[in-house]
Amino acid sequence: MDAFFSYGFFQRALLAGLFVAIACAILGLFLILRRDAMIGHGLAHVTFGGVALGLFLNVLPLGAALAVAILASLAIMKLKEKAGLHGDTAIGIFSSVGMALGIVLATLAGRFNADLLSYLFGDILAIDVLEVGLSTVLAAVVVVVILANYRKLMYLTFDREAAKASGVKTAHLDVLLAVLTSVTVVLGMKVVGILLVAALLVIPAGAGLLLAASFKQALLFSSLVASLSVVLGLLAAFQLDLPASATVVLTSFLLFGVFFLLRRKKIS
Amino acid sequence: MPVNKEREIIRVEGLSFQYGSIPVLEEVTFSVSQGDFVAILGPNGSGKTTLVKLILGLFRPAKGRVLLMEKPVEEFTAWSKIGYVPQKATHIDPLYPASAREVVAMALLSGRFAAGRWKKEEDRAVSLALERVGMIAFRNRPIGSLSGGQQQRVFIARAIVNAPELLFLDEPTAGVDAATQGLFYEMLHELNEEQRITIILVTHDIGIVNKHVTKVACLNQRLVFHGSHADFCQSEAFKTMLASGHLVSHTH
Numbered sequence: 001m002d003a004f005f006s007y008g009f010f011q012r013a014l015l016a017g018l019f020v021a022i023a024c025a026i027l028g029l030f031l032i033l034r035r036d037a038m039i040g041h042g043l044a045h046v047t048f049g050g051v052a053l054g055l056f057l058n059v060l061p062l063g064a065a066l067a068v069a070i071l072a073s074l075a076i077m078k079l080k081e082k083a084g085l086h087g088d089t090a091i092g093i094f095s096s097v098g099m100a101l102g103i104v105l106a107t108l109a110g111r112f113n114a115d116l117l118s119y120l121f122g123d124i125l126a127i128d129v130l131e132v133g134l135s136t137v138l139a140a141v142v143v144v145v146i147l148a149n150y151r152k153l154m155y156l157t158f159d160r161e162a163a164k165a166s167g168v169k170t171a172h173l174d175v176l177l178a179v180l181t182s183v184t185v186v187l188g189m190k191v192v193g194i195l196l197v198a199a200l201l202v203i204p205a206g207a208g209l210l211l212a213a214s215f216k217q218a219l220l221f222s223s224l225v226a227s228l229s230v231v232l233g234l235l236a237a238f239q240l241d242l243p244a245s246a247t248v249v250l251t252s253f254l255l256f257g258v259f260f261l262l263r264r265k266k267i268s
Numbered sequence: 269m270p271v272n273k274e275r276e277i278i279r280v281e282g283l284s285f286q287y288g289s290i291p292v293l294e295e296v297t298f299s300v301s302q303g304d305f306v307a308i309l310g311p312n313g314s315g316k317t318t319l320v321k322l323i324l325g326l327f328r329p330a331k332g333r334v335l336l337m338e339k340p341v342e343e344f345t346a347w348s349k350i351g352y353v354p355q356k357a358t359h360i361d362p363l364y365p366a367s368a369r370e371v372v373a374m375a376l377l378s379g380r381f382a383a384g385r386w387k388k389e390e391d392r393a394v395s396l397a398l399e400r401v402g403m404i405a406f407r408n409r410p411i412g413s414l415s416g417g418q419q420q421r422v423f424i425a426r427a428i429v430n431a432p433e434l435l436f437l438d439e440p441t442a443g444v445d446a447a448t449q450g451l452f453y454e455m456l457h458e459l460n461e462e463q464r465i466t467i468i469l470v471t472h473d474i475g476i477v478n479k480h481v482t483k484v485a486c487l488n489q490r491l492v493f494h495g496s497h498a499d500f501c502q503s504e505a506f507k508t509m510l511a512s513g514h515l516v517s518h519t520h
Contacts (some may be wrong), residue, residue, distance in 0.1 A: 161352065162423075164324075165324045166350075
């Protein structure tokens with residue numbers, strides 16, 4: 001097994017995967033607590049439109065995806081505020097429109113091919129040095145920004161009005177969360193693909209919440225599940241010759257199951 | 269009414285507010301001096317909570333203005349001088365993974381990473397606030413595992429952790445048993461008397477607070493009474509509200 005860790009591509013996948021998964025887990029915690037667990041799923045679909053736009057315009061697909069995801073997340077936020085829509089309605093609208101536009105653009109660009117599919121299903125083991133560097137740095141930035149604002153974000157997600165009355169700039173934090181979510185979804189796309197990125201945002205954080213008696217514990221447990229999912233998932237992909245995106249997600253679900261059983265034991 | 273020489277901590281002038289086309293508050297004018305213990309009374313839907321939210325700048329008025337500590341509320345920034353306990357927090361997620369101490373610490377928004385010396389100071393402030401409300405033994409318990417009355421005390425600890433000058437409480441004893449309510453109002457009395465914290469208490473229940481309240485503002489869209497507690501008991505507003513069953517009286 002040690003042999004895997006000595007392969008360059010395995011090391012790169014592990015490094016990028018760990019950073020991105022931890023960023024997803026920590027951010028996911030705030031999204032779940034804001035009752036916004038499906039935003040990742042929705043933005044991922046929008047991101048597909050972004051990737052297709054990049055292919056159509058012949059610019060860096062990741063860059064186009066990032067720009068489109070940020071715009072869409074801000075638009076979802078505004079639509080929720082101004083139109084008085086429930087959050088999931090706005091997400092439902094944007095995710096399907098993003099996907100539909102993606103299909104049109106990719107077809108027009110003549111790029112509806114395996115290249116596009118790699119964005120849908122992720123291909124972490126094929127990640128190159130530049131992408132590793134970019135993903136790792138961006139994921140680290142996401143984590144640092146969240147931790148620097150962690151108490152305010154906690155106050156916002158726990159009791160919005162009291163937070164506002166304590167002088168928390170809630171509107172600014174909403175924008176911050178929207179941007180961080182977009183960045184994280186695009187990063188997650190590289191690891192597990194558009195179709196599975198929501199799993200990284202929801203499953204480790206959900207598992208952490210099962211056992212946490214405090215916010216610190218929730219952060220710790222979620223990060224732990226995220227890290228283990230990446231390490232064990234990549235090893236499983238290698239051993240069983242399966243796509244890493246699927247094994248990482250399934251591993252996280254197994255860990256979720258373990259946490260669920262531990263919780264039942266704790267309660268009884 | 270005696271002239272109060274203390275600083276005017278809140279001034280509300282000609283305040284009107286509506287939800288869509290439904291008027292909630294009309295032309296409300298009153299002021300609160302430092303050290304007052306004010307009860308805002310009125311039936312459901314009389315605009316009590318809205319008034320508090322307008323004073324705190326959470327809503328924008330249709331007309332009129334609010335001065336907080338002599339500053340227009342839109343320009344007010346010293347939020348750590350104000351504590352706020354929102355209406356019985358039905359919107360609080362019982363599954364939220366925060367311990368009582370973490371809930372209290374939320375209001376400590378120094379903007380610094382809590383580490384080293386700062387962390388010690390913060391821990392001290394949090395412990396002090398929890399002690400004051402009698403919840404120190406529960407500091408590590410998840411907020412969702414506490415009873416309604418205990419949660420409410422934790423929220424009060426959060427509201428006083430910055431040693432505020434002004435404290436707002438919106439129906440703080442809803443769903444809290446009578447014995448706990450008694451202790452609770454004793455605690456508010458202490459905060460008001462000993463710490464000189466100005467208190468604004470929203471309630472529909474005048475009987476239980478009458479020992480401690482110094483001023484009453486009676487709302488029913490308009491301000492129907494504003495003055496001392498003693499005057500209020502003699503007023504037409506009091507009799508009307510009592511007769512219509514809007515106020516629960518515990519006068520023994």
